[in-house]
Amino acid sequence: MAARKIIVDTDPGQDDAVAILLALASPGEIEVLDITCVAGNVPLELTARNARIVCELANRPNIPIYAGCDRPLKRHLVTAEHVHGITGLDGPMLPEPVMPLKDGHAVDFIIDTLRKTEPKTVTLVPIGPLTNVGAALERAPEIASRIQEIVLMGGAYFEVGNVTPTAEFNIYVDPHAAKTVFSSGVPITVMPLDVTHKALVTDKRSNAFRSIGNKAGVAVAEMTGFFERFDREKYGANAAPLHDPCTIAYLLQPDIFSGRHVNVEIETSSELTMGMTVADWWRVTDRPANALFMGDMDANAFFTLLTDKIARL
Numbered sequence: 001m002a003a004r005k006i007i008v009d010t011d012p013g014q015d016d017a018v019a020i021l022l023a024l025a026s027p028g029e030i031e032v033l034d035i036t037c038v039a040g041n042v043p044l045e046l047t048a049r050n051a052r053i054v055c056e057l058a059n060r061p062n063i064p065i066y067a068g069c070d071r072p073l074k075r076h077l078v079t080a081e082h083v084h085g086i087t088g089l090d091g092p093m094l095p096e097p098v099m100p101l102k103d104g105h106a107v108d109f110i111i112d113t114l115r116k117t118e119p120k121t122v123t124l125v126p127i128g129p130l131t132n133v134g135a136a137l138e139r140a141p142e143i144a145s146r147i148q149e150i151v152l153m154g155g156a157y158f159e160v161g162n163v164t165p166t167a168e169f170n171i172y173v174d175p176h177a178a179k180t181v182f183s184s185g186v187p188i189t190v191m192p193l194d195v196t197h198k199a200l201v202t203d204k205r206s207n208a209f210r211s212i213g214n215k216a217g218v219a220v221a222e223m224t225g226f227f228e229r230f231d232r233e234k235y236g237a238n239a240a241p242l243h244d245p246c247t248i249a250y251l252l253q254p255d256i257f258s259g260r261h262v263n264v265e266i267e268t269s270s271e272l273t274m275g276m277t278v279a280d281w282w283r284v285t286d287r288p289a290n291a292l293f294m295g296d297m298d299a300n301a302f303f304t305l306l307t308d309k310i311a312r313l
């Protein structure tokens with residue numbers, strides 16, 4: 001079976017970094033066409049730096065990396081240094097990147113790539129705010145019919161919000177872009193906090209990363225060890241949730257996850273609930289289903305997959 005062609009749109013972010021490593025560690029199953037960076041966890045200049053650091057950590061300095069939008073479509077940028085550190089990749093000591101960014105804007109690249117490739121052969125994997133993807137869909141609506149699937153990390157329903165009482169960070173930062181994505185008609189698979197908060201890096205799992213014995217394994221242990229402290233203070237959990245790698249794990253082993261095909265709308269009017277993913281989980285409305293919204297996962301299977309793959313880098 002041919003490898004799945006993907007574009008990872010990202011705001012690294014330690015968990016983004018682990019998702020990128022997982023994708024790059026699976027060349028027979030996933031072909032990373034390129035990485036597009038967006039402002040989110042930290043400003044764009046740093047997310048574009050961090051994406052290159054991660055590709056070089058994976059010994060893949062030829063992966064094309066584009067910088068994209070440096071602010072949301074309509075709202076002011078909200079960042080998360082309190083979670084990810086001032087660089088966005090605090091934890092491991094990794095060298096500054098040598099590989100250059102590609103010339104051109106990520107949104108133009110996404111549009112051009114989708115126009116040039118065979119329809120329904122490229123999957124978008126947004127794991128940060130949806131600004132780049134939303135901008136591409138607004139500027140070139142015809143690409144919606146050419147996207148194979150959007151597999152995104154974002155949103156929350158039963159788990160409620162992590163940046164406000166009702167909103168998850170990626171959707172909250174750019175709710176207008178998210179609204180465009182969820183109303184695009186593209187097949188969407190959502191990895192919300194409802195599942196990612198079950199992907200907890202316990203000490204045992206962290207030690208398994210560290211004892212792989214390669215640079216990537218140690219870096220993953222150090223990255224997750226850093227951003228664990230936020231979740232410990234907030235949730236009392238002594239383990240970091242690995243949000244973004246759930247998207248790549250779904251592409252590799254979908255049966256790790258279970259969910260429902262339901263309607264998901266994005267709040268863009270009320271400041272109180274701005275960025276809320278209003279998932280009709282119990283189908284109490286006649287709003288058409290527009291997303292496969294995940295609700296559960298097999299965390300042990302996830303970490304077995306992740307550890308096996310990181311060991312190949």
Ligand code: RIB
Nearest residue numbers: 013015127128169170243
């Ligand atoms: O809410 C979690 C999401 O926000 C993850 O993608 C994390 O990297 C941050 O971007």
Ligand code: CA
Nearest residue numbers: 013016127128
């Ligand atoms: Ca992210």
